[in-house]
Amino acid sequence: MAMLEVKDLKVNYGLIQAIKGISFELNEGEIVALIGANGAGKTTILNTVSGVIPSSAGSIVFEGKDITKISGHKIVSMGMAHIPEGRRVFANLSVYENLKMGAYTRKDKAEIEATLKQVYEYFPRLEERKNQPAGTLSGGEQQMLAMGRALMSKPKLILMDEPSMGLSPLLVKEVFSIIKYCHEIGISILLVEQNAKMALGIADRAYVLETGNITLSGKADAMLENDEVKKAYLGV
Amino acid sequence: MKNLKKSSKDHLITYGILLLVYIVAEILIKTGNMSSLMQGILVPVCVYSLVAIGLNLCVGYLGELSLGHAGFMCVGAFCGAYTTKMLQGTINNEILLFTIALVVGVIMAALFGFLVGIPVLRLKGDYLAIVTLAFGEIIKNIINVLYIAKCSDGMKVAITDGGAIEVDEAIGEMWLVNGAKGINRIPHLSNFTIGMILIFVALFVVFHLVDSRSGRAIMAIRDNRIAAESVGINITKYKMMAFVISAAIAGAGGVLYAHNLSTLTATPTNFGYNMSIMILVFVVLGGMGSFRGSIIAATILTILPEGLRGLADYRMLIYSVLLISMMLFNWAPAAVNWKKKVMASINNKTSKKGQVE
Numbered sequence: 001m002a003m004l005e006v007k008d009l010k011v012n013y014g015l016i017q018a019i020k021g022i023s024f025e026l027n028e029g030e031i032v033a034l035i036g037a038n039g040a041g042k043t044t045i046l047n048t049v050s051g052v053i054p055s056s057a058g059s060i061v062f063e064g065k066d067i068t069k070i071s072g073h074k075i076v077s078m079g080m081a082h083i084p085e086g087r088r089v090f091a092n093l094s095v096y097e098n099l100k101m102g103a104y105t106r107k108d109k110a111e112i113e114a115t116l117k118q119v120y121e122y123f124p125r126l127e128e129r130k131n132q133p134a135g136t137l138s139g140g141e142q143q144m145l146a147m148g149r150a151l152m153s154k155p156k157l158i159l160m161d162e163p164s165m166g167l168s169p170l171l172v173k174e175v176f177s178i179i180k181y182c183h184e185i186g187i188s189i190l191l192v193e194q195n196a197k198m199a200l201g202i203a204d205r206a207y208v209l210e211t212g213n214i215t216l217s218g219k220a221d222a223m224l225e226n227d228e229v230k231k232a233y234l235g236v
Numbered sequence: 237m238k239n240l241k242k243s244s245k246d247h248l249i250t251y252g253i254l255l256l257v258y259i260v261a262e263i264l265i266k267t268g269n270m271s272s273l274m275q276g277i278l279v280p281v282c283v284y285s286l287v288a289i290g291l292n293l294c295v296g297y298l299g300e301l302s303l304g305h306a307g308f309m310c311v312g313a314f315c316g317a318y319t320t321k322m323l324q325g326t327i328n329n330e331i332l333l334f335t336i337a338l339v340v341g342v343i344m345a346a347l348f349g350f351l352v353g354i355p356v357l358r359l360k361g362d363y364l365a366i367v368t369l370a371f372g373e374i375i376k377n378i379i380n381v382l383y384i385a386k387c388s389d390g391m392k393v394a395i396t397d398g399g400a401i402e403v404d405e406a407i408g409e410m411w412l413v414n415g416a417k418g419i420n421r422i423p424h425l426s427n428f429t430i431g432m433i434l435i436f437v438a439l440f441v442v443f444h445l446v447d448s449r450s451g452r453a454i455m456a457i458r459d460n461r462i463a464a465e466s467v468g469i470n471i472t473k474y475k476m477m478a479f480v481i482s483a484a485i486a487g488a489g490g491v492l493y494a495h496n497l498s499t500l501t502a503t504p505t506n507f508g509y510n511m512s513i514m515i516l517v518f519v520v521l522g523g524m525g526s527f528r529g530s531i532i533a534a535t536i537l538t539i540l541p542e543g544l545r546g547l548a549d550y551r552m553l554i555y556s557v558l559l560i561s562m563m564l565f566n567w568a569p570a571a572v573n574w575k576k577k578v579m580a581s582i583n584n585k586t587s588k589k590g591q592v593e
């Protein structure tokens with residue numbers, strides 16, 4: 001059984017149907033990429049899966065439990081972390097406080113310190129700036145903070161919404177190497193990206209989304225060779 | 237001192253300043269050096285400070301605008317005064333009587349905060365400002381048409397039709413709430429000391445709240461709602477917690493206010509929209525998120541117009557100049573830097589002392 005199973009999911013914003021009945025799945029240990037043009041509905045899907053916005057039809061099952069109707073704050077403690085689009089850090093809290101907020105749902109105090117140490121190891125720059133208000137970090141640093149904060153909840157699955165958005169090529173590489181690292185330590189990842197080339201390069205499988213429908217799915221490396229994908233998303 | 241966190245040190249400074257002000261004021265009163273005008277204004281200063289502390293929790297920490305805190309103050313005032321009138325004959329100890337009235341007023345204000353919060357705090361956006369504004373006006377109007385009397389054959393309640401109830405004071409019957417005439421002959425239980433104690437308690441509550449896990453959750457929601465949800469914070473619960481506590485503190489201010497008057501009425505000047513805005517001015521000028529600032533602003537801006545009464549025409553002019561200078565003192569970069577320097581040098585001195593000892 002897959003770790004995350006989404007079936008016939010529909011999402012409406014008022015009268016507009018943004019997601020028109022999609023199904024996909026993610027197996028434990030996989031990186032699954034979700035690619036598509038602007039406005040295709042990628043963010044909407046992630047927000048619905050993590051419980052930030054409600055669905056209007058369909059089901060979402062995470063580790064065998066139906067989470068369709070469960071509110072976002074409870075889903076986090078089930079082991080799913082969400083890094084929202086656009087580097088949403090707590091601007092007035094320090095870097096350290098932001099990271100501590102990531103462990104908000106955890107009760108194991110001693111182990112939280114251990115996780116914090118680990119996060120500082122992945123992101124030494126965050127440790128250097130631990131007392132700085134998060135709002136004054138650079139864009140790249142804020143993205144790292146958002147990732148570090150997600151790791152603080154010790155997730156089994158991370159939903160990432162365009163982690164490379166607005167970053168320099170060098171930082172994009174760094175972010176992807178961190179994604180790879182998360183994968184190596186056993187975290188499953190649902191990755192939404194504009195940078196289709198990098199996303200398909202790192203993912204096991206991928207789905208292509210077009211205006212609320214999934215139009216293509218399959219192995220990521222096969223997609224890199226697919227003519228339609230090449231034309232539409234890889235700019236070849 | 238050195239091991240204390242920066243925030244707890246800051247709290248201690250606030251408590252210290254308050255205690256000092258209290259002692260100085262008491263000495264001035266006891267030695268006959270305070271004019272009766274000033275003495276009369278001490279309790280109102282405490283009242284506005286309390287409501288401003290409550291509102292600051294809502295605006296500065298929760299990041300939600302409330303334009304109806306005078307409404308919660310009004311609920312506290314009327315429920316508190318009503319309780320006192322009901323129990324006046326049965327309980328003779330004044331402190332006990334006031335404490336019971338306080339508990340009732342605070343609980344009722346909290347309850348109204350909860351009721352207003354249920355529909356509004358689930359929404360995103362500035363709905364709270366609109367709904368609280370309406371709430372403040374509605375509550376005032378309801379009280380103005382509410383008639384409750386204690387008669388020989390039991391309690392009588394009427395809405396709008398006060399004439400339907402006959403009260404014969406000669407046989408011990410009395411009005412508890414008499415429509416627009418409000419509540420009469422409230423025992424004068426408030427005083428400066430009680431006001432200061434209430435401020436201390438309110439500060440104790442809000443300081444503990446903002447330093448706690450719940451407080452961090454509240455600030456996280458203010459900073460970024462989506463991120464807060466994504467780390468597992470129950471948004472509605474913590475918004476509600478902050479808002480209800482905020483309303484409760486405003487209610488405490490109301491109870492103090494009511495027992496400082498012999499006749500309590502709900503008029504546009506004391507519980508209306510203008511009052512809510514005035515409290516908001518205290519909060520904004522004192523600095524969002526600074527409870528000490530709220531108290532200072534409430535104090536200066538309450539004392540000053542009274543002190544300037546003699547100047548008649550120039551009063552509002554000086555008042556506005558003062559508003560502007562306070563704004564500059566709080567927000568102008570030069571003033572902010574200067575304050576930082578002063579704070580840093582104070583901190584240095586205290587920590588050096590700690591090393592020597």
Ligand SMILES: Nc1ncnc2c1ncn2[C@@H]1O[C@H](COP(=O)(O)OP(=O)(O)OP(=O)(O)O)[C@@H](O)[C@H]1O
Binds near residue numbers: 013040042044085
């Ligand atoms: N809050 C909202 N209210 C109404 N419509 C919305 C809302 N949020 C998104 N939409 C619409 O839903 C559709 C999907 O939006 P979504 O943000 O999911 O796209 P996306 O694939 O993440 O795009 P991008 O790559 O630009 O981030 C768009 O047409 C968008 O305009």
Ligand SMILES: [Mg+2]
Binds near residue numbers: 044161
């Ligand atoms: Mg998006």
